[in-house]
Amino acid sequence: MRVLITGGAGFIGSNLVHYLIRERPDWELVNLDVxxxxxxxxxxxxxxxxxxxxxxxxxxxxxxxxxxxxxxxxPDVVLHLAAESHVDRSILDSxxxxxxxxxxxxxxxxxxxxxxxxxxxxxxxxxxVYGTLGADGKFTESTPxxxxxxxxxxxxxxxxxxxxxxxxxxxxxxxxxxxxxxGPFQFPEKLIPLMIANxxxxxxxxxxxxxxxxxxxxxxxxHCSALLTVLEKGTAGEVYNIGGNNEWPNIEVVRLILKHLxxxxxxxxxxxxxxxxxxxxxxxxxxxxxxLGWRPAYxxxxxxxxxxxxxxxxxxxxxxxxxxxxxxxxxxxxGSRLSS
Ligand code: NAD
Ligand code: TYD
Numbered sequence: 001m002r003v004l005i006t007g008g009a010g011f012i013g014s015n016l017v018h019y020l021i022r023e024r025p026d027w028e029l030v031n032l033d034v035x036x037x038x039x040x041x042x043x044x045x046x047x048x049x050x051x052x053x054x055x056x057x058x059x060x061x062x063x064x065x066x067x068x069x070x071x072x073x074x075p076d077v078v079l080h081l082a083a084e085s086h087v088d089r090s091i092l093d094s095x096x097x098x099x100x101x102x103x104x105x106x107x108x109x110x111x112x113x114x115x116x117x118x119x120x121x122x123x124x125x126x127x128x129v130y131g132t133l134g135a136d137g138k139f140t141e142s143t144p145x146x147x148x149x150x151x152x153x154x155x156x157x158x159x160x161x162x163x164x165x166x167x168x169x170x171x172x173x174x175x176x177x178x179x180x181x182x183g184p185f186q187f188p189e190k191l192i193p194l195m196i197a198n199x200x201x202x203x204x205x206x207x208x209x210x211x212x213x214x215x216x217x218x219x220x221x222x223h224c225s226a227l228l229t230v231l232e233k234g235t236a237g238e239v240y241n242i243g244g245n246n247e248w249p250n251i252e253v254v255r256l257i258l259k260h261l262x263x264x265x266x267x268x269x270x271x272x273x274x275x276x277x278x279x280x281x282x283x284x285x286x287x288x289x290x291x292l293g294w295r296p297a298y299x300x301x302x303x304x305x306x307x308x309x310x311x312x313x314x315x316x317x318x319x320x321x322x323x324x325x326x327x328x329x330x331x332x333x334x335g336s337r338l339s340s
Contacts, residue, residue: 001027004075006060006108007082009033011186012124012220014043016079019224021053028052030073032066033082034059036096041329042317043185048333057330060104063111070111077120077231078112080105083158086189087128087151091275094150101154102161109165109173121173122231123162127216127241128152129177132278139177140284141239148276159239166237174234176227178242179283183220183303184310188318191215192304195254196311197318199263209273211251214280218244219298219307229294243283244296253304260308 003020007013008031017031033039035057047053054073058065060082082104084090084097105123112119130139131146145160147153165171182192195205226242234240251268258265288294311318320326 001077002030002073002075003027003077003079004030004032004069004073005079005081006032007039007080009035009039009041009043010081010085011038012181012223013081014040014185015183015220016081016224016227017044017047017053019221020228021047021050023228028054030054030056030069030075032056032058032060032069035327035330036084038085038187040185040187040321040326041333042320042326045329055334057334060108061099063107066107066111067114070115074115075119077122078108079122079124079227079231080108081124083155084151087149088189088274090149090151090154094154097150097154098157102157105158105161109161109171113165113169113171117169117171119172120231121162121165121171122227122234123158123173123175124227125159125175125177126152126155127177127179127243127281127283128278129156129159133280133282135280138282138284139241141177141241141287148278172236174230174236175239176230176242177239177283178223178226179216179218179244179281181220181223182217183307184314186220188321191250192253192257192307193311193318195257196261196308197322199258199261199267200312200315202263202267204269205254205258205267206269206271207251207254208271209277211254211270212249213277214247214249214282215253216243216245216247216282217253217300218242218246218296219300219303222296222298225297226288226294229288229292233292235291240288240292241283241285242288243285244298244300245283245285246300247280247282248300256304257308260305
């Protein structure tokens, strides 16, 4: 099986590359990533010499480059994760979100179709396309799309293009919508790694609004196992929610981190709320349980402490991200090969 993964240098993508290399020893992986600020090849250090792994630096919005990559590698499966993914950045400037998330998805769909409509296209989306919940209820796959941020609007746009590719051209697509992930290699602009990094450095922990917004946290490896399940068993044209039934108010997550690090709650700073801040996300994942037999393997009570420990043990990784030095890795590893 030849698998092309987009965004494989990002948080979930790099965890997925490691997971697939381990779990599917006869698969070949091509990682297509343009290495934005969120792409970090250090996450994949050591794989450079693996004959089953190829890295290609390219932009998914560049039609010529994408077509050439598809023509060369002829993937049987596309796992599409590349995206601009941070809500706060989308509020500051949404143009890259529309370009990458919407246009990039269209370019990939067209390239995949050029190889044949049976090319499996797994589109990795988010529960944020459903908008926000009140105190009760959960998102199901038939909850109407009601995105509230430019990020989630751009992801909803990409979901619609994937749906249309199935309905119009009969493409072999599946869409997944997962809740918030945590685990190793997450860029420290997102809640959990940011709070760990700040607490460790005795800096303020900025909690938006009243801190009572609820997120449904899933360990990243559980997301990876769900994606593999959907890739192998999902029905073309279907949407699968992915979640771990694990809702926490933000302030409680922040308190757990402080407690684990033995740091005082006086580090918490309530700051101005995010505009359009979704109050609550909660996933009904009964469809993927029932139809595909997937279940999460990790529990928050143990995986969150393990994640905190990972960031403590990888202080250099965090520091290299914070100083920007991680961006030298590509040139160091691939620069000489490119010029030779
Ligand atoms: P991330 O921001 O950590 O990584 C995104 C990756 O995509 C980076 O490696 C970046 O270099 C690459 N990329 C961005 N623009 C590109 C372009 N134009 N061409 C090629 N590569 C490009 O994101 P993540 O948190 O790993 O999320 C991955 C996917 O999963 C996204 O599609 C996101 O919407 C979805 N998702 C994320 C979460 C979460 O909690 N992080 C939850 C549900 C769904
Ligand atoms: P984030 O990790 O950005 O994910 P998303 O917005 O996609 O859910 O944020 C998770 C929650 O934490 C969200 O409700 C916003 C909140 N948050 C803070 O309170 N402070 C912060 O500094 C950040 C980054 C997020």
